[in-house]
Structure formats: C-alpha cells, structure tokens
Amino acid sequence: MRTVCVTQDVPANALALSPDDLQVVIAGRYVFKIFSIEDDDLVEKANLRAGKHLNLNFSCNDVVWNPVEDCVLATASTNGAVVTWNLNKSSRSKLDCVFNDHSRTVHKVSFHPSEPHLLISGSHDGFMKLFDLRRREASQTFTSNAESVRDVQFNPHHNMTFCAVSENGNVQLWDMRRADRVEKQFTAHGGPIFALDWHPEVKTWIATAGRDKTIKVWDLNEIPTVCNTIQTIASVGRVKWRPNTKYHIASSALLWDCSINVWDIRRPYIPLAAFNEHKNLTTGICWRADPNNLLSVGKDCTLIHHSFQDATRPMEEVNPAALGISIYGNITNATRIKEDYEPSGSLAKLSMFRKTAALNEHNGQVLSSIQVMTCEEDGPVSAHHIVQSAKQYLLTGRSLAEICEHNAGVARKLNRHQVALTWQMLQMLYVGVSGGSDHLSGHQGSSRDDPTIQPDTSLENEQRSARHFSGGDAGGDTSGGGFSAEEGDTETDDTDNHDLKLTNIASGMTINQDFFFGDGEINQIPFDYDNLNNMDTSQDWTLPNEAFEPRHDILHRSAIPPQEFSSKCSPREIQDAGGVSGYVMETPSLLSEVRGITTSPWECSELVVDMLYYYANQEDVQMSVTCIIVLGDRLKELLDAEQVEHWFLSYIDLLQHFELWNVANQVIQHAAGLPSVYQQNQQSTTVTLNCGRCNYPLSRNSLLCRKCGCASATCALCHGMVRGLYVWCQGCSHGGHLHHIMQWMANNKACPTGCGHLCEYI
Template sequence: MRTISVTQDVPANALALSPDNLQVVIAGRHVFKIYAIEDDDFVEKANLRTGKHLNLNFSCNDVVWNPIEESVLATASTNGAVVTWNLNKASRSKMDCVFNDHSRTVHKVSFHPCEPHLLISGSHDGFMKLFDLRRREATQTYTSNAESVRDVQFNPHHSVNFCAVSENGNVQLWDMRRSDRVEKQFTAHGGPIFALDWHPEVKTWIATAGRDKTIKVWDLNDNPTVCNTIQTIASVGRVKWRPNTKFHIASSALLCDCSINVWDIRRPYIPLAAFNEHKNLTTGICWRADPNSLLSVGKDCTLIHHSFQDAIRPMEDVNPAALGISNYGNISTAARIKEDSEPTGSLAKLSVFRKPANYNDHNGQVLSSVQMITCKEDGPVSSHHLVQSAKQYLLTGRSLPEICEHNSAVAKKLNRHQVALTWQMLHMLYMGVGGGSDHLPGLQGSSRDDPAIQPDTSLENEQRSSRHFSGGDAGGDTSGGGFSAEEAETETDDTDNHDLKLTNIASGMTINQDFFFGDGEINQIPFDYDNLNNMDTSQDWTLPNEAFEPRHDILHRSAIPPQEFSSKCSPREIQDTGCVSGYVMETPSLLSEVRGTGMPVWESSDLVVEMLYSYANRGDVQMSVTCIIVLGDKLKDLLDPDQVEHWFLSYIDLLQRFQLWNVANQVIQLAVWMCISNVLSVSWNSAWTLCMVSGVLPRWPPSTYDAVGGQQQSLSSRMWSLM
C-alpha cells in the first residue's frame, strides 16, 4: 500500500483505529470525522460534529475506539467532560452520554481491553476516573498527587492494572480495584511526561516520553529499571510500539520537529526510519496491525497513511566512521570492524554469497573499534583556559578600565596573550568611561574592596623617572612638574656644577653656560660681557620668524576660562585692551603652557563588534559574552539579537557542563537585567528563555515586574504564560 493523505479545514488533535483497522476517526477542537481506509484514498463515512447545539463537548483532546464494540467511541473534552458516542443511534446526533466529573481539561481516555463498558480518564485536575457505561457514572476515583495526569492506559496483559504518567515526572501503577493506594510509583523523567505505551509482546515493558527530550523503556519487574534510553532533539508528545517488532518504536515531537521517527531502541542515536510528509507538528500517531502501515494527523490539517517503504532511512546515510571531541579536549574516533567471513576474490562475484541489507528488519548491533587521543592542556582546545577564565574574570562591580585591566592580567597569566591584548585595547578605547554593567542593582562594588585589584602606577612611575631637560639632566622647576626638593638634593655633583634650569634659560639668566642642544659632555663657551657693546652692529642678529616668536613680558594669567569671557567681549575689544571685565589677558609667550590639541572622536563600536564575531566564529564564545556584559549599553543596537541569545545560551551550557554553577547564575542574572534595562536588544521572552533553559530563577525586586509586565506577578506564572 502506498502513502495517501487527505486535507481538512482545521487541524486534529488525535486519531484512533476501529477494531478491524478499516476505519479511522480523527478529533480536534473543530473536527470530528470518521474515514474509511481504501487502497488509494480516504473516504469520509461520518461527520459527528453536527447538530444545532454545538458546544465544548465537541472540542476534543483525545479520542479512542472501543476495542470490542465497534459502534462505541469516547472523547476527552477541553471543558473537562468525558463523552461517549454511539454510531448505531438513529438520530443525527451520535452523542450518547456526557460525564462531567472532572473539574479541568481531560487529556486522555482509554477503554478496558476486555470489558467494553469500562472507561478510564486522566485530567489536568490530577485525578483519574473509572466510568461504568452501563451505570452511566464514575465508580472509582484515583488521586495522582500531581498537578496533571497526562496519559493513562490499561495494561493489555493484566486487565486489572493500569498505568498513569503525571506532570511531575512520576509513573504510577494502579490496581483498579484499589483506589486508596498506588501499587508502585517511581520518578521516570526530570520533567513532565506526556505519553506512555505498553509493549504489545513483552509484558513488563513500558515506554515513556516527556519534555526532557528522551524516550525511556522501563522493565516493571520488582524494581523498575531503565532498559534503553533514546535521546531526541525535541520534547516528545506521542510514542507507539511498532507491531510484530520487539525493538522498534515510533515517536512524534511536541515542538520543533515535524517528522515521525521510528527508532531501534538498541541504536538510540539515529532513527531507523523517518516520515517527513507533515509540514507542521504531528499531534497523533497510530499503527495498523501491519508494521508497514502508520497513520498520523498534524497541525497542518492533514491525515496521512504512511507506507514504511516510502520512509527515508537516516541510518543508510550515516558515515561508518565518527570523530568526537570531549569537553576536556580529548579526541575519540570510531570505525566499523569489517567481518572476516565476507567472501573475497572470485567467490565474491557469486550472488549466493551476497545477502543484501534489509533495513526494514535491521535490528542487529554493529561492532566498532574506538580509539581516544588525549590532548595536552596547552593545546588548541583547553578546558583549563575556559574554567580558570570563568572563575577569575570580573563582569561587574568595577569601572570599565579596572575590569579590563583585571581581565587582561588574568588572560596574560593563562598565556592567552591575544585575549590579554584585546582587553588592553578595550581599556584604551573606552578610557575613563564607567563600567557598562555598573548600573545593575545589587551588583556594585568598589575597587578598594578587592585586594586583587590594585591601581596600576607603573605608567606614573615611568613618567616620573624619565626626565629630559634642555641643557643637561639637572633638576627642573619644582612647580613645573620636575624634581622635588628631596630629589634635587640627591643629584650628582655634575648637577650642582651646572645649575641650569628652564626658568633661568627663559629669563636669560645663565650661569657660565650658553644654551645648547644635544647629548654628551657639556663644553662651556665663554661669553665676553664686557665687549658686548663693541660688537659689530651692522650684522643682523634677528632670528627668523619661523624659528621663534618675539619674547614678551609675562603677565599674571587670567583665572577665567576663555569660554567664559568670549561671550562678554567682542574680539576687537580683547585685541585692543587686552583685558576683559577686570581680568588681565596673558600674552602668548614661549613659556605658555602647551595644551594638547583635541583628537577627533573615533567611533570604534563597529570594530569591537567585528572583534566579537571573530572570537565567536573561532569558538571562543566566552570572550564574546564577557565583552558584551562588560561593555553594556555601549554596543546597544549593534548586535544581532538572535546571535547574542545564541552566544549566551552556548556559554551558559558550557559553564554548566563544567559545573560552574555560580558563574552560570551570575551570567544569567546579568543577561536578564540587561534585557530588562533595554541594554541588550533582545526580547523579554529571550530573558526568560535563559532562565528556563538553565533552570535558574533570579531573585528580583518587585519593582522589576512593574518595569517589565506592568503588574506584579509571580515568576512561575509569568514563565508558564510564555511557554
């Protein structure tokens, strides 16, 4: 039989097969139909959503067909009702009985495999109800002690037992004759369990699936144990064992993945087969008695009959050799071991010795050889660098220059010289600017509180020790930034003999020495002051204008800045009078203070952003995330929000892999605060994604909720509303 499909106007939530496997019923919030399964098409047989009074009793979460009486159906409604339907009723409406015993949405219903009048349900109110269709009432109530019961099924091998899975990750085994206590209970998953299925052949096997992206096979003997675990890429919403095959099971995802995967539980990493016909999430799956026929419905409004021969085979495309790198830098390789019994030479040409691979029945394990190469810690991949940097880096609480200097020292100590140079460049680019994350509440600090961070005086000492004066290496004026009085006393005898100071040179008062340039020994040139008037006056002793400006008398300097008096007097008045509002203008002179010219503003943000992307592309997501936190709003609106969110989630995952829980929590809190403060251009949902993925809920003051949501509400309710 080939793959066929039919499209509806609205999506369906569940489907069920008739006992003879010739008809299928689909149900949803706005659809409730029965189709006959033909060789080439689906033929609609009945539309049960008819009548004048359509209400929420027709809005279905689940549907099940009675395994003995072919005319009886049951549905679980979103309003908490359990409804039975009789197809043999003569009236247009086939609704038979409505049970309103649950107070919240009913998730699952299941008929007893041997007693057609017994029906059990599981609801979001945490209770399970056993209904007797003959008495038209609920005869037993079972309490799960959980917020919600997600799935419930009778044991097909022991008719008095049933199993239920709950929102808290527990599996409960009940004897339906005893409602006062549970027979067996154990925790199966780290989060809510959404589906279960009894194995049709092995009486003690049960499969469970949940939000933790795993499918687990349990052996329910004396002590329940996990036989196999399948890791999927998304939360699992449905699981069904494949008929007539012991180790095969089908699953569909609750989020992200639209495919239906068929797994061999002994090879849990790659699906044996996959059906990709659905364009949206699959909401229900069901095997016919034939292991090669699978039916499914999805949110893309289609009902599909899948033929196993049309499925894609991911296992066929897998490379037989594999390479893996651990968190600690170890490299492992795996390759398939060739069978020695394979014929070679002329015998290989005979087809009798060749057995083609049958992937439909592929259930054997493959032997492989594994080799591991241990990398040194100082190699290209080093966990030591990441762990030590995460422990020692500063993210907040200090000014930006202090943080950059500290982090640069940490990187230099770890021999990460390029990273250290990057922090120094950030220090120079944002010199004197406050830290980007100092505004985060509750995270401020003082540089004096941490003895590990001391002010760097090396530059000041270097400037103090390097003194260059015209006319020699004698001490300068103590008022002009030269030697102090104590330093002048410790100078050599040469300094005492050549007492040449800048002030003496400027005023023309030299002692037995002329002005000179250059290094080396000082040769005194005698100057004849007595015959000064007898010099040849015809010679022009005027210095060129481009060499020096004429010397002027030094007046008292004005205490008022130029920008203050420039608005009071016109330039003409300043030029004529030389004074403004009683202040004396200082005439330009050779000894006027040399002021540094203002450098043009250089916008370096684009270069910093390029640097962040470069580090991330090379695998150093730690550097990218740390720089974003430290720089704060200086990179606002310059980074791709999706990329930033990916960097943060990747770095948090790395920190948790190395069990750096405190550092991970700090990064999460800083990231969330930056989202709230609109420092990062990412959404509020992204902030909650960081919390939910990591499992950390930061403690925020009540004012935070006013800034974000407009009202104060609990963290848990806000998180669930965003899921």
C-alpha cells in the same frame, strides 16, 4: 496496502482504530468522522458531527475506540467534558452520555483493555476520573498533585493498574482500587511529558516523551530505571510501539519536524525509517495489527495510510566514516571495520543462497574502529585556560575599570596576551585611559603589573644629580651634559659648557648659590628627596627672577612688539597710554591654557559586537559570555537574543562539564534577560530517599517503608523514630536526633552504631 492519502477540509487532533482493525475514526475541533480501510483506499462511512445541535462537546482533543465493544467510542472535549458515543443508535446523533466532572480541558481518555464499562480520563485540572459507563457517573477521582495530566493509559498486562504522566515531568503508577495514594512515582523528564505508551510485549516497559526532546524507555521494576534514551530534534507529542517488533517505536513532533520517525531504541541517534508525507505537523499516529502499516493525521488536513516499504531510510544516507574535532584540540576518526574473510570452495556456493542484509536492517551493533589523536600542547582554548579563567575572572562587584584590569591580569598570567589586550581595549573604550602609556601600548610585562620587576630609575637619578649640583668643573661633570675644562679647552667647548650651565641655572637645577665663578671648591648641600621634612628651612630656595642681579635699575625699557601684547589689554587701552614707554604689559605665560576641541563621542558598540562574534567563532565562547555579563546593558540592542542564549547555554554546559557548579550558577544568575537560561535556577530538585534495610524507595512524608514496614528514620542512640530534624553522616549513613548526635560527637568521633566509621556531621 500501499500508501493512501485522504484530504479533509479541517485538521484533526487524534485518531483511533476499531478492534477489528478495519475502521479508523478521526476527531478534531471541527471534524469527527469514521473511515473504512479498504484494499486501495480509505472510504468515509459516517460523519458524527451531523445534526442541528452542535456545541463544544463535539470539539475533540482525543478519541478512543472501545477494545471490546466495537460500537462504543469516547472523546475528550476542549470544554472539560468526556463524551461517549454509541454507533448502534438508530437516531442521527450518536451521542450517548456526557460527563462534566472536569473543570478544565480534557487531554486524554483511555478504555480498560478487558472491562468495556471502565473509562479513565486525564485533564488540565490535575485530576484523573474513572467513569463507570453502567452507572453513568465518575466512580473514583485520582489527584496527581500536578498542574496538568497530559496522558493516561491502562496497563494492558495488569488489569488493576494504570499510568499517568504530568506537566511537571513525573510518572505516576496507580492502583485503581486505591485512589488515596499513588503506588509509585518518579521524575522521568526535565519538563512536561506529553505522551506515554505501554510496550505490547515486555510487561514492565513504558515509553515516555516530552518537551526535553527525548524519548525514554523505562523498566518499571522495583526501582524504575532508564533502559534507553532517544534524542530527537524537537519536542515529542506522540509515541507508539511498533507491533511484533521489540525494539521499534514511532514518534511525531510538536514543533518543526513534520516527519513520523521510526526508531530502533538500540540506535538512539538516527531513525530506522521516516514517513515524510505530511506537510505540516503530525497530531496523531496509530499502528495497525500489521507492523508494516501506520495511520496518521496532521495539521495539513490529511489522513494518511502509510506503507513501511515506502518510508525513507535515513541509515542508508549516513556516512560510514566520521571525523570530529573537540574544543580541546583532540581529533577523533571513526571508520567501519570491513571483514577480510571471504568464503571459498563449497562455502562460497552456500553463500549464494544466503540473503544479504540491507544497510537499513543492521539494527544491532556494528563493529567500528575509533582513533583518537590528542594534541600534545594545548590549543588556543585549552581546558586549563577555561578552568583557570572561570575561577579567577570577575563578573560583577567592582567598577568596570577594575574588572577589566583584573581580567586582563588573569589572561596575562595564562599567556593569553590577545585576550588580555582585549580587556584593556574594553577598559579604554568604555572608561577611558587611566594609568599612562602602558594602557595604550599594551605592554604585557610592565613593572606596575609585576612587582618583581624594579623600574629603571637611571634617568631619574641623573636628573636629580643635575638638579643637586650645578656649576664648577671640579668633581666631574656636574653641568648636566657639558664638558669639563680638562676634557676640552677650545673656545667652542667652553661656550657650549657655559650655555648648558646657564640653561640648568634658568631651569632651577642649581644649588644654594646663584652662580659660581673661579676654581675653588663648592660646598654642596645634599637634597634628601625621601625626607623632605628634614630639609634646612633656613636656606632660601626661591629661584630669583633673573639669572644675574642687575648692577643698576633699567630706566628705559625697549618697546614691546605688537604680537606680545596681552590679550587682556584692548587696543583702546594701548592708545590711551600714549605709547608703551613706562607701561608695564602683561607678558604671556610660558604655560598656556590649552582648550580641547569638542567632538562627538565615538560609538564603538558595533566594533565590540564584532569582537564577540570573533571569539565565539574561534571556539572561545567563555570570552563572549564574560564580556556580555561585564558590559551589562551596553550591547543589549545590538545582540541577537537567540545567539546570546546559545552562547550562554554552551558556556554553562562547559562549566558543568568541568564541575564548576558555583561559576555556572553565577552565570545563570546574570542571564535575567534570557528566560530559557534563567529558568534553570528555577527548576526544583528532587532527592529520592531509600529504606536503609531493603533499599526500597520511600514516598514523600512517609515514616514507614511500604515494603518491609520498618521505620524510615531511626536514631542510632535511642533507637526511636525521628519525627523532627534528622542528621546523618554521609560516610556511613547512620544518624539520629540532632541533640543526641551533638551530645555523642562532643566526646566521641566514631559512629555510635559501632560500625567503626569516623563520622562527620555537617
């Protein structure tokens, strides 16, 4: 049959096939119809919503057809009711029985494969109900200990068991004869599981799908193990095994992807086929007995009968050659290996009758060659840089200036000078310059940062020498730069020498004497800068007001130029003084007060945001995330939350790859504004314990192993069952009561069981 599409007025949530594979029922909030599957079309046969008394019992989340009695249907309602329908009723309304045992929305209903009177349901209230249609009541209740049961199905290969998946990511296997305890339970996904399906041929295989964008195939032997994992691009809402094909499974998404993908579980990354007829999300899928025909409904109000021959083949569009570059600078090249052998002679004639396999039929292994070219030197962002920076960077705990200074030093030690300069710039932009010109010039080897480098004090020593000794020509050049009498006796040299000496004297660079004339020796007094308290306090170290003591008092002072009047004297005061003669004016100070011009602060946040994007584009997501954490809320309004979330998740993935668990946890703690990142620390961790004798998984709070019956925890010293605190050695797994082990380890180091292991109890 070819691909056929039927359009409805409203969308449907689910569909189911009749046992004879000739009819299909669709159900939704406002639709409940039966269609007949004919050769070239889908023909409507019945509308089960007909009637005057329509209520929420007709609003369906799921629908199932009884596999034994083809006249019985069951639906899961949004109001918590489970409703059965009898198509053989003579009345217009086909409603048969309503079960109101659930308190919240029912997500799934399932008939027993061989007992037509048994029906099970899973609800948002966390319970599963087993209904007996003969007695018209719920005969048993199963508690999942989860918030919601999303899907439940009877085992088609074992009449007494069924499987349920929950909101918390757990898979539970139940024996319907034992409602008090679950037979087997394990965590299958990191989030809610939305669908499951038993394999029609392999009795121990089930497929589960959930919000974590994966489809997992489990082998339910004694210890459930994952056989295959399929990665999808969106959360998966429905999965169905393809009949008569062991490795093919179909899926539909809850978000973004409107296509129905058919996967080969041996090739988990590219679909084998895809049906793209739906224009909105697909809500229900179902295979017919023929593996080439698939039925589906969606939110685009359509019911579609798909033909496998009309499906697209994504494998045909895949490039057989691939090139990948890692963040560490390694290059990988993959190409398909071509067979050089060509048949000749009679073999060539026989090959004419052999069917050539299409590209989309290559479902098994394909031979290919992979070449990995590793860079000899680390690239701009090497693994060494990431690990060492993550270990040494500061994120919080100090001021912003101290954090930036520390992180700049870490980057400088790793020879990442551009990163170090970036941290210094962040310090100047948000804190200010503190520490001299080195912050501005960006020196990367200053004496302040490297204690092994001694500062150059030659100029300082020269200044101290000039300050210690001034005047006189004996003893070398002590004039602070002038020539001695022996070096030049010209008048110009003497004048220059004399001027330099006067300059030194006026600046305070003299000894005890005010000035010295003659050729005699000078009693130089050494000045100890390191021990200022040991100076001779009897000496007068005050600099005189004049370089020379005047011979007589100056009685008539010259007039002061107008521009030299102090700003403190008003013109009126000057006029009242009758002139400037005898009026002592305040001279302007040599150190004048400079007042800064008030300017508006520079907003640098946009520049910093551009810097973050630059480092992210350079594959240095570590720098972007670290800067965001250090700067706090300063850039909150300018950053895209989705982009920041992507940076955080990428950096956390890198840290976990390098097993830097503590640093990753610290980064997660500083992502309070990103729920998808912060919730990684809110997820619970489950530790599964096995029996020490038979290695069978132990259930929660179980003291005895269900398989061998031995105690799950026995003391190695008293051989009794441990009911309280239990301590064990992680090397040999032997342990016992806490006080018994403490007494033993006080005098012994070897294991008390005699296994020879030197136990360590933490």
